[in-house]
Amino acid sequence: MENIHACFRLEWPGFCLDLDLTLPLTGVTALFGPSGSGKTTLLRCIAGLERAPHGRLTVAGEIWQDTRHWVPTYQRPLGYVFQEASLFSHLTVDGNLNYGIRRISTTARVSMEHAIELLGISQLLDRKPDRLSGGERQRVAIARALAVNPRLLLMDEPLAALDLKRKQEILPYLERLHDELKIPVLYVSHSPDEVARLADHLVVMETGRVLADGPLVQTLARLDLPIHLGEDIGTIIETTVGAVDDEWHLMRVDFPGGNLWARDSGVPVGHRVRVRVLARDVSLADRLGHSSIQNVLNGIVDGIGDDQHPGLALVRVKVGEAMLVARLTKRAAASLELQVGKQVWVQVKSVALLE
Amino acid sequence: MPLSDSDLLAIWLSLRLAGTVTLVLLLVGTPIAWWLARTRGWWKGPIGAVVALPLVLPPSVLGFYLLVAMGPSGPIGRLTQSLGLGLLPFTFWGLVVASVIYSLPFMVQPLQTAFEAIGDRPLEVAATLRASPLDAFFTVAVPLALPGFLTASILTFTHTVGEFGVVLMIGGNLAGITRVASVLIYDHVEALEYTEAHRLAALMLIFSFLVLLAVYAWRPNPKKGS
Numbered sequence: 199m200e201n202i203h204a205c206f207r208l209e210w211p212g213f214c215l216d217l218d219l220t221l222p223l224t225g226v227t228a229l230f231g232p233s234g235s236g237k238t239t240l241l242r243c244i245a246g247l248e249r250a251p252h253g254r255l256t257v258a259g260e261i262w263q264d265t266r267h268w269v270p271t272y273q274r275p276l277g278y279v280f281q282e283a284s285l286f287s288h289l290t291v292d293g294n295l296n297y298g299i300r301r302i303s304t305t306a307r308v309s310m311e312h313a314i315e316l317l318g319i320s321q322l323l324d325r326k327p328d329r330l331s332g333g334e335r336q337r338v339a340i341a342r343a344l345a346v347n348p349r350l351l352l353m354d355e356p357l358a359a360l361d362l363k364r365k366q367e368i369l370p371y372l373e374r375l376h377d378e379l380k381i382p383v384l385y386v387s388h389s390p391d392e393v394a395r396l397a398d399h400l401v402v403m404e405t406g407r408v409l410a411d412g413p414l415v416q417t418l419a420r421l422d423l424p425i426h427l428g429e430d431i432g433t434i435i436e437t438t439v440g441a442v443d444d445e446w447h448l449m450r451v452d453f454p455g456g457n458l459w460a461r462d463s464g465v466p467v468g469h470r471v472r473v474r475v476l477a478r479d480v481s482l483a484d485r486l487g488h489s490s491i492q493n494v495l496n497g498i499v500d501g502i503g504d505d506q507h508p509g510l511a512l513v514r515v516k517v518g519e520a521m522l523v524a525r526l527t528k529r530a531a532a533s534l535e536l537q538v539g540k541q542v543w544v545q546v547k548s549v550a551l552l553e
Numbered sequence: 554m555p556l557s558d559s560d561l562l563a564i565w566l567s568l569r570l571a572g573t574v575t576l577v578l579l580l581v582g583t584p585i586a587w588w589l590a591r592t593r594g595w596w597k598g599p600i601g602a603v604v605a606l607p608l609v610l611p612p613s614v615l616g617f618y619l620l621v622a623m624g625p626s627g628p629i630g631r632l633t634q635s636l637g638l639g640l641l642p643f644t645f646w647g648l649v650v651a652s653v654i655y656s657l658p659f660m661v662q663p664l665q666t667a668f669e670a671i672g673d674r675p676l677e678v679a680a681t682l683r684a685s686p687l688d689a690f691f692t693v694a695v696p697l698a699l700p701g702f703l704t705a706s707i708l709t710f711t712h713t714v715g716e717f718g719v720v721l722m723i724g725g726n727l728a729g730i731t732r733v734a735s736v737l738i739y740d741h742v743e744a745l746e747y748t749e750a751h752r753l754a755a756l757m758l759i760f761s762f763l764v765l766l767a768v769y770a771w772r773p774n775p776k777k778g779s
Binding site: 245246247270271272273276277278280282284286287288297298301302342343346 | 680688
């Protein structure tokens with residue numbers, strides 16, 4: 199049973215957490231939602247830092263909490279990264295990393311070197327936390343959580359307290375984490391961009407409840423969640439770099455059933471790239487004409503839903519294996535006589551590479 | 554002019570008393586301060602008030618109640634007698650017990666403030682790094698509260714050295730047993746030995762000033778934490 203089963207009910211003044219959730223124990227699962235939606239509380243319940251009175255929690259078949267059992271936080275094999283780095287100020291970076299390591303069995307002490315290397319902090323080991331930049335501190339905090347060789351890594355908006363520059367500094371490390379480690383991660387975020395870049399599985403939360411959960415690509419293509427994603431609604435396509443056009447500085451990314459041209463970002467041919475297409479950058483047509491838009495694909499309308507504004511519609515189109523969502527006016531949808539199953543030309547104005 | 558033997562005896566007694574009381578209060582006051590800093594229960598108010606009581610009570614009031622409690626028919630007196638320890642008033646250990654109560658807030662309050670300043674987060678971090686609550690207390694809370702421990706110990710020590718009213722009520726004035734420096738100054742003044750009184754008083758003034766200077770100089774500058 200390689201999954202997490204969590205069932206929590208928690209009532210505080212002005213807030214109620216109420217969910218029954220099964221999450222995969224592989225890859226990165228993003229807990230996404232606005233502030234106050236209960237993502238952090240859920241994470242704290244899973245860590246045992248918060249105790250929901252009648253909660254049940256099973257991780258990989260092991261009971262961490264039910265009516266008769268309660269495993270205290272320090273006996274749960276997890277790692278936790280808080281929003282602020284929260285390093286121990288009385289210890290050096292090395293002391294911080296060793297704090298957890300000294301408390302785990304010797305056979306599990308293999309991950310420290312790897313964590314130091316992965317987060318690029320080997321030159322910082324002798325420093326005290328107050329001599330580190332915000333980004334460095336958060337990297338040390340992540341390494342410290344990894345060093346205890348956790349079976350589950352919990353991250354509570356690890357980038358939220360950082361400015362854009364520091365975020366850009368840490369994101370590549372998180373992506374390496376995602377690519378190189380087998381540790382399952384629960385990642386709390388309210389940033390659609392971070393979710394699109396890092397997650398494999400998505401849980402959308404609002405006011406303490408789960409609105410949707412499922413694999414990232416499918417969940418993002420759902421038409422009943424636009425309110426929560428707002429301007430950032432869009433879909434993800436897993437692609438492989440197929441060709442590079444040196445003359446025009448473009449590269450072609452392929453996916454089963456189609457391909458797209460994007461600006462050449464230097465990724466070598468054959469590498470996997472995650473691509474994001476926002477609904478506002480997709481338009482539909484029933485015949486081909488000359489256009490500045492280079493990416494034109496043939497697809498089949500898969501679903502039509504309402505957008506936030508009464509004049510707008512969201513149309514999901516299947517292109518090969520990939521899903522794209524287009525945002526158009528309802529008048530445009532009517533004049534194209536769109537309906538599920540109809541063939542359309544999909545014009546993609548902009549493609550964002552997430553790597 | 555050198556100090557007389559009785560002066561030296563009194564000073565030594567003061568230091569021995571203050572040292573013992575500080576050690577006892579480190580053991581007794583730390584858990585009380587920890588509990589006061591961490592609890593959210595309604596008991597926090599009443600217990601906090603009881604701990605602070607010696608700050609406002611006249612030493613004679615406190616001394617009087619302690620004398621009665623430690624006397625032959627008081628609860629503490631009965632306990633010490635049944636344990637074969639005899640009675641505490643007019644003994645060194647009687648002074649220790651009284652001073653522990655009298656100096657309690659000087660240990661508990663700085664510690665409580667220091668523990669509260671740490672907050673929950675470092676302890677939560679310690680828990681996610683496999684440290685049990687007791688482990689986290691000694692390896693995270695105590696090191697982070699170290700300046701608080703220094704301040705609390707120094708204030709307790711100095712306050713005990715400067716104690717007078719409670720000592721007189723509980724200990725009386727027995728040379729080498731309960732006649733501490735502050736009591737000896739009183740003796741000197743009573744006997745109109747102003748030179749001797751001056752000497753001892755000046756010594757205590759300088760001592761107190763230096764200790765407080767150390768406390769304030771030690772206090773780390775408020776820096777941006779991590």
